[in-house]
Amino acid sequence: xxxxxxxxxxxxxxxxxxxxxxxxxxxxxxxxxxxxxxxxxxxxxxxxxxxxxxxxxxxxxxxxxxxxxxxxxxxxxxxxxxxxxxxxxxxxxxxxxxxxxxxxxxxxxxxxxxxxxxxxxxxxxxxxxxxxxxxxxxxxxxxxxxxxxxxxxxxxxxxxxxxxxxxxxxxxxxxxxxxxxxxxxxxxxxxxxxxxxxxxxxxxxxxxxxxxxxxxxxxxxxxxxxxxxxxxxxxxxxxxxxxxxxxxxxxxxxxxxxxxxxxxxxxxxxxxxxxxxxxxxxxxxxxxxxxxxxxxxxxxxxxxxxxxxxxxxxxxxxxxxxxxxxxxxxxxxxxx
Amino acid sequence: xxxxxxxxxxxxxxxxxxxxxxxxxxxxxxxxxxxxxxxxxxxxxxxxxxxxxxxxxxxxxxxxxxxxxxxxxxxxxxxxxxxxxxxxxxxxxxxxxxxxxxxxxxxxxxxxxxxxxxxxxxxxxxxxxxxxxxxxxxxxxxxxxxxxxxxxxxxxxxxxxxxxxxxxxxxxxxxxxxxxxxxxxxxxxxxxxxxxxxxxxxxxxxxxxxxxxxxxxxxxxxxxxxxxxxxxxxxxxxxxx
Numbered sequence: 001x002x003x004x005x006x007x008x009x010x011x012x013x014x015x016x017x018x019x020x021x022x023x024x025x026x027x028x029x030x031x032x033x034x035x036x037x038x039x040x041x042x043x044x045x046x047x048x049x050x051x052x053x054x055x056x057x058x059x060x061x062x063x064x065x066x067x068x069x070x071x072x073x074x075x076x077x078x079x080x081x082x083x084x085x086x087x088x089x090x091x092x093x094x095x096x097x098x099x100x101x102x103x104x105x106x107x108x109x110x111x112x113x114x115x116x117x118x119x120x121x122x123x124x125x126x127x128x129x130x131x132x133x134x135x136x137x138x139x140x141x142x143x144x145x146x147x148x149x150x151x152x153x154x155x156x157x158x159x160x161x162x163x164x165x166x167x168x169x170x171x172x173x174x175x176x177x178x179x180x181x182x183x184x185x186x187x188x189x190x191x192x193x194x195x196x197x198x199x200x201x202x203x204x205x206x207x208x209x210x211x212x213x214x215x216x217x218x219x220x221x222x223x224x225x226x227x228x229x230x231x232x233x234x235x236x237x238x239x240x241x242x243x244x245x246x247x248x249x250x251x252x253x254x255x256x257x258x259x260x261x262x263x264x265x266x267x268x269x270x271x272x273x274x275x276x277x278x279x280x281x282x283x284x285x286x287x288x289x290x291x292x293x294x295x296x297x298x299x300x301x302x303x304x305x306x307x308x309x310x311x312x313x314x315x316x317x318x319x320x321x322x323x324x325x326x327x328x329x330x331x332x333x334x335x336x
Numbered sequence: 337x338x339x340x341x342x343x344x345x346x347x348x349x350x351x352x353x354x355x356x357x358x359x360x361x362x363x364x365x366x367x368x369x370x371x372x373x374x375x376x377x378x379x380x381x382x383x384x385x386x387x388x389x390x391x392x393x394x395x396x397x398x399x400x401x402x403x404x405x406x407x408x409x410x411x412x413x414x415x416x417x418x419x420x421x422x423x424x425x426x427x428x429x430x431x432x433x434x435x436x437x438x439x440x441x442x443x444x445x446x447x448x449x450x451x452x453x454x455x456x457x458x459x460x461x462x463x464x465x466x467x468x469x470x471x472x473x474x475x476x477x478x479x480x481x482x483x484x485x486x487x488x489x490x491x492x493x494x495x496x497x498x499x500x501x502x503x504x505x506x507x508x509x510x511x512x513x514x515x516x517x518x519x520x521x522x523x524x525x526x527x528x529x530x531x532x533x534x535x536x537x538x539x540x541x542x543x544x545x546x547x548x549x550x551x552x553x554x555x556x557x558x559x560x561x562x563x564x565x566x567x568x569x570x571x572x573x574x575x576x577x
Contacts, residue, residue: 035563162556208563209529209556213383241556245527248493253528253556256565258384258415261449261478288490289480 033170035212038160039205042179043218049178058092058188060318065089065327066238067311068097068278069298071163072111073104077331078299079111082311083118083156085327087125091313092186097278097296098161098207098240103169112176119154127152157184160207161240161278180205181215183224185232188316198230199316202270206241209253211263219266233320234273242277242295246284267291273322274314294324301333369543369576372396376548376572378412383555383565385448388414392522392572402427410523416447419523433464442523453478457525459497465506470518472497474525495525501535510539521551529555529565545574 065086070079079100086094101107123137127147130136136146160180164173174180181204188197202224205215218224226232242254243263255263267275268289277295281303284295299310309326316322375393382388394408404427409420425438442455459472474497479489499518505511513536519526535549548571555565 209554210383210563210565212563216384244490245493248495250493251496251528254526256526256529256553256555257444257453257524258382258446259555259565261446261451262384264451265449286490 033165033168035205035208035210036214038170038174038207039181039212039215039218041174042181042205043214043223045179046182050182058186058316060188060191061316062092062186062188063089063313063315064093064095065091065311065313066095066097066276066294066296067299068240068276068296069099069161069281069300069303070096070101071099071298071300071302072101072114073107073302074110075301075334076110076114077333078301078310078329079114081329081331082299083114083121085311085329087118087121089313093155093157095201095203095236095238095276096156096158097238097276098159099163099278099298099300100158100161100173102163103165103167103172105172108172108176115154115156115176118156119152122154123149123152157201157203157238159203159238159240160205162207162209165207180207181218181224183226185226185230186316187230190318192318196230197320198226198232199234199236200226200230200232200270202235202237204237204239206239206255209241209255210259216262225270232271234316234322235270236314237267237270237272237275239275239277240279242280242284243275244284244286244288244293244295246280246282246295250280250282252280264288274324276312292324299329301331305333307332370398372398372406372574372576374547374572374574376570378410378568378570380551380566380568382415385415388412388568390415390417392570408522417523418445418447419443421523433462436461436463444523450480451478452481455525457497457520463507465508466503468499468501470497470499474520476525495527497525512537516549521553529553540573543576547572547574 065082067082070082072079082094101111127137127139128143130138130146135148137149137152138146158177160170160173160177164170183200183202186199186201188199190197204211211219242252243260245254254260268291272291274292274294277293278298280295281298282295283297284293286293294312296312297308297310298304304310307328307330310329311327312324313327314322314324373393373395375391377389377391379389380387390410390412392408392410394406396404396406398404403425405422405424407420407422411418419442421440421442423438423440425436428435428437437460438458440455440457442453442457444453444455445451446453453476455474455476457472457474459470461468461470474495476492476495477489497520499516499520501514501516503512503514505513513534515532516535517530517532519528519530521531531551531553533549533551535547537545537547540546548569551568551570553566553568555563
């Protein structure tokens with residue numbers, strides 16, 4: 001009988017713990033920064049530096065490239081290849097769907113070095129150094145303006161994934177990318193009629209399998225609705241956790257029922273054109289209420305060692321129409 | 337083909353399944369009654385909808401000692417979730433416990449977002465004096481009628497149903513407390529989002545029984561650092577005659 005009482009006491013203690021705002025059922029065993037705190041931090045950063053994100057400007061048409069679940073470790077070949085592919089094709093920006101690196105400090109050092117090197121290549125390709133002042137960089141397509149190297153934004157925009165959070169990974173992730181909850185517009189100059197068109201890019205923090213209360217409140221308050229100055233042609237949403245499952249045999253968690261319906265409703269509200277997801281390490285393509293949902297396979301060396309079509313490139317054309325294609329990656333993982 | 341075969345095997349193995357009612361002892365059939373009715377109240381908090389409360393009730397008719405049919409409904413205020421189901425089940429007595437094969441048809445109206453969800457669930461429950469295990473599959477379809485973009489809705493790939501419950505006392509005792517671990521609740525079935533909590537029952541006069549559970553519903557699986565999503569309490573009475 002005494003054993004029974006111990007079992008009851010343990011169960012009740014566990015339930016009391018889970019009632020605490022800061023402790024999740026699994027968080028009792030594995031600590032991490034909860035979604036509420038991540039979103040609060042991200043939103044503060046986003047509000048402070050929002051203007052820095054409003055730099056994407058395209059003439060007539062543009063493309064962007066999406067990859068996910070790179071799980072960078074000591075062999076960063078795929079991430080390096082993604083960065084090279086985007087630069088070579090003049091994609092306007094990169095979007096990453098989370099689980100960017102496995103959470104060890106040394107892997108983030110590798111990732112940080114890759115991104116810094118990619119920024120150098122990006123600046124060399126798109127900017128010229130001022131002849132008189134080597135600290136000034138002039139965009140090749142707008143030589144009248146200039147920026148300091150540190151102020152040039154390397155256009156790499158990630159969402160945070162669940163594997164980015166283990167072992168207190170948020171500290172490593174946020175040190176590089178700062179915010180997991182943000183949006184920015186791409187302004188498109190139409191050379192025929194002189195109009196400025198706008199498309200909207202929204203990045204959600206879904207690493208914990210839920211948006212959390214704060215993020216839902218911010219979304220409902222319109223924090224990601226963008227500016228009243230623009231009438232958006234297209235909205236693109238990026239989420240780590242997938243909305244739809246590729247098959248019956250995919251047991252990665254998806255959103256709970258209410259949150260699934262909340263998101264589907266919100267995507268309709270935003271007049272969303274495409275939603276990109278990762279997490280499940282399997283390709284899936286479907287359409288629901290006119291929105292295209294693409295779930296990308298993992299591009300990581302460990303999960304997908306052989307070359308394959310792990311990236312997606314989206315073309316936004318001059319007439320406003322969209323098309324997308326899979327992009328092949330050639331890198332073969334090093335054998336250990 | 338391998339995945340198809342596995343899905344078929346799983347579906348075949350489960351044939352018809354389990355009662356969504358997961359209260360411990362719920363499947364116990366003493367052979368002396370033909371009718372059961374139960375009702376409960378619920379309250380909780382949810383990340384999306386904040387606080388919610390609701391009522392639910394159900395009826396079972398034991399046609400024979402092996403076959404039973406029934407139906408349930410729930411009204412969840414706050415969530416604006418309205419549901420009903422009908423079910424049929426077969427009990428296979430074993431030397432040690434019983435296996436229940438149940439089939440359910442559920443309808444859920446998530447009125448807040450205008451979604452209609454229909455679910456067919458087939459499950460098998462092995463119920464022993466101290467442990468019950470449920471395994472099954474669900475076909476889930478949802479859509480929004482009349483949405484301006486138009487849609488035929490979405491059918492999820494078959495969703496595995498599984499659950500484990502343990503009691504601290506023999507199931508036939510007048511009161512009991514147990515723990516459960518499952519990826520479903522009365523009216524929904526999810527993929528890899530695991531509910532867990534405490535359940536109990538206690539005797540009341542006149543063939544009635546008090547039952548209840550405290551349910552923690554995290555979002556995300558263990559590998560996803562599950563986060564707090566919903567906590568709820570249910571408290572109800574069951575009467576049979």
